[in-house]
Amino acid sequence: DQQVKQNSPSLSVQEGRISILNCDYTNSMFDYFLWYKKYPAEGPTFLISISSIKDKNEDGRFTVFLNKSAKHLSLHIVPSQPGDSAVYFCAASSWLVGSSNTGKLIFGQGTTLQVKP
Amino acid sequence: DVKVTQSSRYLVKRTGEKVFLECVQDMDHENMFWYRQDPGLGLRLIYFSYDVKMKEKGDIPEGYSVSREKKERFSLILESASTNQTSMYLCASSSHGGGSYEQYFGPGTRLTVT
Numbered sequence: 001d002q003q004v005k006q007n008s009p010s011l012s013v014q015e016g017r018i019s020i021l022n023c024d025y026t027n028s029m030f031d032y033f034l035w036y037k038k039y040p041a042e043g044p045t046f047l048i049s050i051s052s053i054k055d056k057n058e059d060g061r062f063t064v065f066l067n068k069s070a071k072h073l074s075l076h077i078v079p080s081q082p083g084d085s086a087v088y089f090c091a092a093s094s095w096l097v098g099s100s101n102t103g104k105l106i107f108g109q110g111t112t113l114q115v116k117p
Numbered sequence: 118d119v120k121v122t123q124s125s126r127y128l129v130k131r132t133g134e135k136v137f138l139e140c141v142q143d144m145d146h147e148n149m150f151w152y153r154q155d156p157g158l159g160l161r162l163i164y165f166s167y168d169v170k171m172k173e174k175g176d177i178p179e180g181y182s183v184s185r186e187k188k189e190r191f192s193l194i195l196e197s198a199s200t201n202q203t204s205m206y207l208c209a210s211s212s213h214g215g216g217s218y219e220q221y222f223g224p225g226t227r228l229t230v231t
Contacts, residue, residue, distance in 0.1 A: 006159075009157065032218050034218065034219065036222075041126075041224075041225070041227070042224055042225065043121070043207055043209075043222030043223050043224045043225050044160070044207070044222045045222070046219050046220075046221070049218075049219065089159060089160060091160075091218075093218040103148055103211045103212075103213070103218045103220070104150075104162065104165065104175075105162075105218060105220060107152075107159045107160040107161075108159055109157055109158060109159040110159050110160075
């Protein structure tokens, strides 16, 4: 049972335009969400996060929106740059996931973003 | 900066061999995790540890075991490697509590079992 889903395996955008990556979740107990970026042959790196008490968090060109009623979050990248081309994973967590204090994350399948020059 | 290192970037092993993947973190994190990444399947949790000598199964523990004898080191063991264990293996660490669930990842080990 996939609790965190990224239904678009890939996305292609033109440099300078907006990239929107989507993520859906099923467990209403999730209270913290993260986005990671992964280049080939490297480990994922943390990008941005949002707590369930917020509906938006912004960091430079990256903004994450959370719609709790729809159990949906999205990552907006504006403007997109060729260096943003990577695989993006969303992840979710809750103190109720696994043992307390372990901070387990449930990851989506990933979306490959290609930004064309 | 948090640093998570993995013993090998690339490994090629034969079916039936015992394989050890080592992970070391330098930030005194309590939690450590082992994932595998496969195309279309995302990151799947194999095992995690929230303290020395403590371990819990993740979503796909079959065929794997782990060891955490020291806080900074978490080892993944493939008792008898099989071709379906060919994958990218990623280690991560994080700290307890504080409201942040951010995990820090190592560079990964690309394991090929022939």
